[in-house]
Amino acid sequence: MTAFVSRACLLALTAVPVLAQNPARPALDYTFFKERVQPILLEKRPGHARCVACHEHGSPPLQPLAAGAANWSEEQSRKNFAIWKMFVVPGEPLKSPLLLHPLAREAGGDRFHAGGKHWKSQSDPEWQTLAAWVRGRTMAFGGAVRVLQTNAAGDNVHVIDPATNRVVAAIEDIEVPHGVAIAPDGARIYITDEALRTLDVVDARTLKVFQRIPLSGRPNNLDVARDGSKVYVGIRQAPGAVDVIHTKSLTNVKSVPVKGEIHNVYVTPDGKYAVAGSIASSTISVIDTSTDTLAWTLTLDAGIRPMAFTRNRDGSTKDIIVQLSNFHGFAVVDFAARKEVRRITLPDVPGREKETQGLQGSPSHGLAITPDGKMLWATSKYYDSVAAYSLPDYQLLKVIPVGLHPEWLTIPPDGSKLYVAIAGDDAAAVVDIRKMELVKKIPVGAVPKRNTSGMLLTASSN
Ligand code: HEC
Numbered sequence: 001m002t003a004f005v006s007r008a009c010l011l012a013l014t015a016v017p018v019l020a021q022n023p024a025r026p027a028l029d030y031t032f033f034k035e036r037v038q039p040i041l042l043e044k045r046p047g048h049a050r051c052v053a054c055h056e057h058g059s060p061p062l063q064p065l066a067a068g069a070a071n072w073s074e075e076q077s078r079k080n081f082a083i084w085k086m087f088v089v090p091g092e093p094l095k096s097p098l099l100l101h102p103l104a105r106e107a108g109g110d111r112f113h114a115g116g117k118h119w120k121s122q123s124d125p126e127w128q129t130l131a132a133w134v135r136g137r138t139m140a141f142g143g144a145v146r147v148l149q150t151n152a153a154g155d156n157v158h159v160i161d162p163a164t165n166r167v168v169a170a171i172e173d174i175e176v177p178h179g180v181a182i183a184p185d186g187a188r189i190y191i192t193d194e195a196l197r198t199l200d201v202v203d204a205r206t207l208k209v210f211q212r213i214p215l216s217g218r219p220n221n222l223d224v225a226r227d228g229s230k231v232y233v234g235i236r237q238a239p240g241a242v243d244v245i246h247t248k249s250l251t252n253v254k255s256v257p258v259k260g261e262i263h264n265v266y267v268t269p270d271g272k273y274a275v276a277g278s279i280a281s282s283t284i285s286v287i288d289t290s291t292d293t294l295a296w297t298l299t300l301d302a303g304i305r306p307m308a309f310t311r312n313r314d315g316s317t318k319d320i321i322v323q324l325s326n327f328h329g330f331a332v333v334d335f336a337a338r339k340e341v342r343r344i345t346l347p348d349v350p351g352r353e354k355e356t357q358g359l360q361g362s363p364s365h366g367l368a369i370t371p372d373g374k375m376l377w378a379t380s381k382y383y384d385s386v387a388a389y390s391l392p393d394y395q396l397l398k399v400i401p402v403g404l405h406p407e408w409l410t411i412p413p414d415g416s417k418l419y420v421a422i423a424g425d426d427a428a429a430v431v432d433i434r435k436m437e438l439v440k441k442i443p444v445g446a447v448p449k450r451n452t453s454g455m456l457l458t459a460s461s462n
Contacts, residue, residue, distance in 0.1 A: 004023060010238065011030055016314070018076065021376075022070045025090045025091050026090050026091050026135060026136025027090070027136060028081075028085050028088070028090055028133065028134070028136065029133065029136065029137065029138040029139065029222065030077075030078070030081050030134050031138065031139045031440055032132075032137050032138055032139050033077075033080075033084070033085070033133060034077045034081070035080045035139055035205060035206075036129050036132075036133065036139070037084075037129065037130060037133050037426070038071070038072065038077060038080065039090075039206065040129060040130065041055070041062060041080075042070070042071065043126070045118055048095070048116055048374055049115070049116070049119055051115065051329040052065065053101075053362050053391060054114075054115050055115075060083050060084055060086070060087055061083060061136075061440070062080055062084075063076035063077075063079050063080055067211065068211075069210065069211060070208065070209065070210050070211075071203070071208075071210040075285070076244070080398055081161060084098065088130075088133075088134045089134070090134060090136065090248050091134065091135060091136065092134065093130070093131035093134045093135065094108065096130075096134050097110070097289060098130060099127060099130050099131060099134065101113040101115075102115060102116065102118040102119060103117065103118075103119050103122070104117045104120050104121070105117070105120065106166045107119070107120060107121045107122055108122060115258075138381070142457075142458055143186055143455045143456065143457055143458065144253060144455070144456060144458050145161075145162055145163075145412050145413060145414075145451065145453065145454065145455055145456070146159050146160065146161060146162070146168075146169065146454070146455075146456045147159075147160040147161075147162055147410060147412060147419050147428070147451060147452075147453040148160075148180045148182070148189065148420075148451060148452050148453065149419070149421060149428050149444045149445075149448050149451045150177040150178070150179070150180050150182075150191070150448065150449060150450045150451065151177065151426075151444060151445030151446045151447060151448050151449075152176065152177070152178070152423070152447045152448065152450070153379065153446040153447035153448040154175075154177075154178075154445035154446035154447070155172070155173065155174060155175040155176075155177075156170045156171060156172050156173075156174065156177070157170065157171040157174060157177050157180060157189075157191060157446075158170050158292075158428075158444040158445060159171065159207065160419070160428060160442060160444075162412050162417060162419075162453070165430055165439075165440050165442055166442070167442060167443075167444065169207050170207075170291060170445075171189065171191070171202055171207050171208075171209070173209060174191055174193050174195075174200050174209065175193070175194075175195035175196070176193070176194035176195045177191050177192070177193060177194070177200075177450075178191075178192040178193075178194050178219060178220050178221060178222075178449075178450060179191070179192045179219070179220065179221035179222040179223075179233075179234075179450050180192075180222075180450055180451065180452050181215065181222055181223055181224045181231070181452055181456075182204075182224070182452060182453075182454040182456060183204075183224055183228050183247070184224065184226065184227065184228040185228055185457070186204055186454065186455045186456045187203070187204050187205075187457045188201055188202060188203065188204055188247070188458040189201075189202040189204055189207075189456070190202070190222060190224060190231050191209075191217070192215075192219035192220065192221065192222050192233055193212065193220055194219060196212060196214055196219075197214065197215050197217065197218050197219065197250075198212035198214055198215060198219075199212070199213040199215060199219070199222065199231060199233055199245055200212050200213075200245075201213065201250060202457065203459045204456045204458070205457060205458060211250050213245055213250055213251065214252065215233055215235060215243050215252060216235055216237075216241055216243050216252070216255045217235040217236070217237030217241070218235070218236050218237045219233050219234060219235060219236065219243075220234045220235075220236040220263045220264065220347050221233075221234050221263065221264040221265055222234065222265060223265055223266050223267045223274065224267065225267055225271060225289060226248075226267060226270075226271030227271065228247060229246065229247055229248065230245065230246060230247060230289070231244075231245040231246055232244060232245075232274045232276075232287070233245065233265065234262030234263060234264060234265040234276055234277075235255070235261070235262055236261045236262060236263060237261060238261055238280075239257070239260075239261075240257075240258055240259070240261040240262050240278060240280070240281070241255040241256060241257055241258060241262070242255070242256045242258055242265055242274060242276050242285075242287060243255050243256075243260060244256060244292050254292055256292060256293065256294065257294070257377075258276050258278070258283075258285035258290055258297075259278060259281045259283040259285050259297050259299075259408065260278030260279075260280045260281025260282075260283055261278055261279070261280050261281075261286075262276045262278055262285075262391055263277055263278065263303075263304065263305065264276070264277050264279065264304075264305070264306055264307060265277075265281050266307055266309065267289065268309050268317045269309055269311050270311070270317060271289060271314045272288070272290070272316075272317075273286050273287060273288060273289060273295065273317070274286075274287040274289055274292075275287075275307060275309075275320065277304030277305065277306075277307055277322070278302030278303070278304055279304060279305070279325060279361075280303065281299070282299055282301065282302055282303055282304060283297050283299045283300075283304065283324075284297065284298045284299075284300070284304055284307075284320065284333070284407060285297050286298075286324070287308075288323055296338060298338055298339070298340075300322070300324065300331065300333075300340060301324075302324035302325045302326060302327055303324060303325030303361065304322060304324065304325075305322070305323035305324060305325060305362050305364075305365055305414045306322075306323050306365055306366060306367050306408070307320050307321060307323070307367065308321045308367040308368065308369050309321070309335075309369075310369065310373060310391060310392065311373060316335075317335040318334075318335060318336075318392075319332050319333060319334060319335060319341075320332075320333040320335055321333075321367055321369075321376065323362070323364050323365060323366075323367060323378070325361045325362060326361055326362075326363065327343075327345075327363070327364065328345055328346050328363040328364050328380065329343065329344050329345040329346045329364055330343075330344055330364065330367065330378055330380070331343045331344075332344070334395070337405045342394070344389070344394055346364055346382075346383075346387050346399075347387070347396060348380060348382075349383040349385065350397060352383055353384070354382045355381055355382055355383070355384060355404070356382075358405070359381055359382075359414070362381070362384050363380065363381050364378055364379055364380055364381065364382075365379060365381065365407055365408070366378065366379035366386075366406060366407050366408045366409040366411060366420070367379075367417060367420070368409035368411050369391065369411075370411055370433065371411065371413060371414075371415040372414045372415060373391060373450075374390065374391055375388055375389065375390060375391060375397070375420055375433070376388070376389045376390075376391050376394070377389075377411075378409075379406040379407060379408075379420065380399070380406070381405050381407075383399070383401070383404065384401055384404055384405070384406065384424075385399050385400055385401045385402055385406065386399070386400050386402055386406060386409070386418065386420055386431060387399045387400075388400070388436065392405065397436070398436050400431060400436065400437065400438055401438070402420050402422060402429040402431065402438055403405075403420075403422035403424065403425040403427060403429055403441065404422060404423070404424025404425050405422065405423040405424035406420045406421070406422055406423070407420070407421040407422070407423045407448065407449045407450075408420075408421045408449055408450045408451050409421075410451045410452050410453045411433070411453065412453040412454070413453070413454065413455070415433065416433055416434065416438075417430055417431065417432060417433060418431040418433055419431075419451060419453065421444075421449050421450070421451050422441065422448065423447045423448060423449055424447075425441065426443060426444060426445065426446060426447065426448065427441040427442060427443050427444060427448070428442045428444050428448060428451070429441050429442075430442065
């Protein structure tokens with residue numbers, strides 16, 4: 001790294017006192033560097049080696065990427081910033097070696113860069129981004145509600161804007177994505193990757209996977225602790241476990257032994273428990289999240305499928321609503337009494353033929369409760385529909401046909417719309433909850449199943 005002391009180093013050192021005296025010089029924004037400049041240093045341009053491929057070893061130095069990591073850690077980003085800001089002159093893109101060295105000579109760049117000329121002109125968007133940073137551009141963060149739709153037979157996850165009901169982006173490179181969850185601060189998306197047996201961590205602002213964390217076996221569904229500190233992943237491989245991933249260190253710290261291979265795991269609304277269900281053992285395993293140890297179990301007479309939770313006035317868990325293998329409906333488990341108290345069968349639809357193909361032992365596989373806690377929705381694969389029930393009395397309100405093989409359900413925070421993954425139609429159906437009608441079907445990827453919704457952090461530069 002000290003092999004060659006460049007002119008930019010000298011320039012920066014001599015320039016410092018001047019900068020301190022000159023208030024007209026803009027400050028260089030660290031966040032803009034991290035979010036907008038660093039991706040350029042990582043980007044593969046056709047016919048060119050990546051900046052990082054050389055500068056990991058040379059001057060100006062970039063921090064070496066950790067094995068398997070697609071991006072730098074926070075600490076490494078800060079080190080990169082401290083060094084690379086010395087290769088620009090704040091406010092003056094055309095005096096900044098970072099912008100001139102890889103820029104074509106004809107476009108005003110330096111005569112030679114051993115790493116080649118990456119930009120043909122100053123109007124190249126990447127060059128413009130670097131210029132914006134040098135001129136003191138900062139980042140403004142906003143939040144936007146998004147619906148995330150996984151594609152169970154695909155290699156991507158679609159991002160839907162519920163304001164327009166259009167697909168606005170896709171998260172790529174996750175073959176057989178299973179479950180998806182959003183961190184409470186909206187900065188990350190966690191997705192279980194069945195093909196690689198990893199928990200894939202996605203940066204909400206770039207929608208790129210930046211870490212894949214090895215799991216103890218093939219995963220199914222997952223959930224995030226209410227404070228965002230941990231992710232619980234259901235392991236669908238014998239003997240079954242719930243892996244606990246610490247989100248600060250992004251490490252798999254513990255595999256909690258439970259009863260049977262785990263299909264779904266949910267953190268209760270009060271955050272106190274992680275509730276895991278096993279199809280093979282027909283057992284619900286309740287983990288205490290303060291110790292991450294098994295608190296109690298309950299075995300029913302059929303495999304445990306999706307679950308949903310109702311709350312008491314104090315926020316604690318009242319009932320677990322649970323779908324069961326080969327049952328067209330759901331059971332209600334009293335959480336405090338730890339026993340099943342009710343079973344409700346979804347209605348048959350007169351004159352409609354029952355769908356029986358490819359049910360995967362699960363004629364009803366999707367539940368959602370409105371944010372006000374007053375309505376429960378459940379899917380029916382038998383009748384290509386969703387059924388609405390009032391809570392807490394479980395009275396049937398309406399059955400709405402939505403499409404072939406409806407699966408998972410999600411209701412964004414404003415409670416106005418229900419999104420249904422329509423596995424057989426490669427679409428997400430939108431139901432207006434007030435009007436109780438199907439309003440749109442949005443084409444997504446191959447065999448959409450799990451979904452979620454919530455506030456995601458998006459980045460825009462001001
Ligand atoms: C093939 C390896 C290689 C690649 C790829 C590469 N560089 Fe370089 N870079 C070098 C070497 C070697 C030097 C030192 C010799 C020189 O100045 O040409 C250098 C020097 C620099 C300097 C120092 C300029 C100065 O005034 O001292 C900057 C800034 C720089 N590179 C930026 C970049 C950026 C930005 C990219 C990607 C767009 C990039 N480099 C890609 C090898 C590379």
